[in-house]
Amino acid sequence: MGIKGSSTRQVFFNDVRLPAENMLGKREEGFKIALNVLNTGHINLGAAAIGTSKRAFDLAVKYALERKQFGSSISSFGAIQHKLAQMAVRIFAMEAATYRTGQFIDEKMAALEAEGFSVEKAEVAAVSAYGIECAILKVFGSECLALVVDEGVQIFGGMGFSEDAPMARLYRNARITRIYEGTNEINRMLIVEMLLKKSNTGELELLQAAKQVQKELTSNPAEKRQAGGGPVAAFAILKDLKKATLITFGAASQRLAKKLKEEQEVLMHISDMIIQVYLLEAVLTKAENLRINGEVKTLIT
Ligand SMILES: Cc1cc2nc3c(=O)[nH]c(=O)nc-3n(C[C@H](O)[C@H](O)[C@H](O)COP(=O)(O)OP(=O)(O)OC[C@H]3O[C@@H](n4cnc5c(N)ncnc54)[C@H](O)[C@@H]3O)c2cc1C
Known part of the structure; x- marks a missing residue:
């Protein structure tokens, strides 16, 4: 269909012998x-x-x-x-x-x-x-x-x-x-699976953070959002989106436990939330840097 300048072929290696010192890593x-x-x-x-x-x-x-x-x-x-x-x-x-x-x-x-x-x-x-x-x-x-x-x-x-x-x-x-x-389907699942792994090994304390957000939401009445836009409002929205993602991830991990990996529709949605949050944070950080440093130029060359 495309990338016709790149030839796509299968390569088979049959009975290939190579020196042991050429090994890229361990067997x-x-x-x-x-x-x-x-x-x-x-x-x-x-x-x-x-x-x-x-x-x-x-x-x-x-x-x-x-x-x-x-x-x-x-x-x-x-x-x-x-x-x-x-x-x-x-x-x-x-x-x-x-x-x-x-x-x-x-x-x-x-x-x-x-x-x-x-x-x-x-x-x-x-x-x-x-x-x-x-x-x-x-x-x-x-x-x-x-x-x-x-x-x-x-x-x-x-x-x-x-x-x-x-x-x-x-x-x-x-x-x-x-x-x-x-494929993007496999990558979407990978995003959540890698996060689950980091959570299970304790590298990231996601479940504790999710519980904390849950507690916050049940004990505090909803914060009143100031009317208007601007960076403060945008960062506040980002904070809420992170909380929503954490709660969803925490609830799915708790309710589905090991079955979560099989619930692909759920994984796809959580993955989309993570992607949007990551992108939004990068956008706001870049926009804020441009604003503070007074470097608002043409954004697209
Ligand atoms: C032009 C071109 C260049 C390529 N170059 C390289 C290269 O340089 N090196 C290389 O290693 N490979 C290369 N590939 C192979 C490419 O990485 C694979 O085609 C791709 O990973 C998808 O695998 P597949 O074709 O076997 O599709 P399949 O695995 O059969 O997937 C078909 C559909 O099912 C979905 N699916 C599959 N498994 C699951 C699952 N477990 N859960 C949910 N959905 C699933 C997929 O997301 C996809 O939508 C190339 C392919 C093309 C077309």
Whole structure:
């Protein structure tokens, strides 16, 4: 369907002999290496999705400015402006979350190297420590791209459906990103499963936090939200969304226990809540930094 510049083939290794010193790791531990490769692949795919989304966005803006219908440039129509806004919002969010995660990984890597880890081992450990975030970027990035190219085709109208215009190729190529590097369904489940593991091993005290929120809600009357928008209101909403996610995760873990892993519909919903919260936090943090540092420039190049 797409990415025709990349040949897709199966590779079989039959009776291959290789020197023992060429082993990448210990015998029977290859799967771990494969999983670590996937973590890196997830953040890479997310970052690549930003690039393609920006290209599609630029093309859509240019076409919208040039194309005239009913005597006006289609860019003057609210319906087209709404589409462009939806595209820009997602690209901004994806970029904020990707750089933020990259920074977390860089900081973790530097800390591990300071502890004596080699660069390679530090990189594997640092990316793996942010495996959940990398999976979030894979899912959101590929779905951001899906919306951007889909609306890109729509803005191009009939020309969007034609291979003579550039949007058709971007649309076809984008489709694979929701399938490879682990399908988005598998990644959504992985996000919750990795979180469950961190909760069960005590790395994150999620169930205690969920109980605390539950207590808070039953003992305190609902906080009155101040009318209006702005950063304070936005961060307050983020706080509430985190609480809602924690309560849902806690209730599902408690009620379903080991069966939770089999309840895929529930996992999908919890995963979507986690993805939205992570993206929203990255957006608000980036917007707040831009506001404080007075660096509000054109958001999309
Ligand atoms: C162009 C292209 C390039 C590729 N490049 C590579 C590569 O470089 N390296 C590599 O290793 N692989 C590569 N792949 C393979 C790719 O990673 C797989 O196609 C992908 O992971 C999905 O696996 P599948 O095709 O077996 O689909 P299936 O596993 O059969 O999935 C079919 C559907 O069922 C869903 N599904 C499957 N299992 C479950 C489950 N347990 N619970 C819920 N839903 C489920 C999936 O989400 C999907 O929607 C490539 C594929 C393509 C098309």
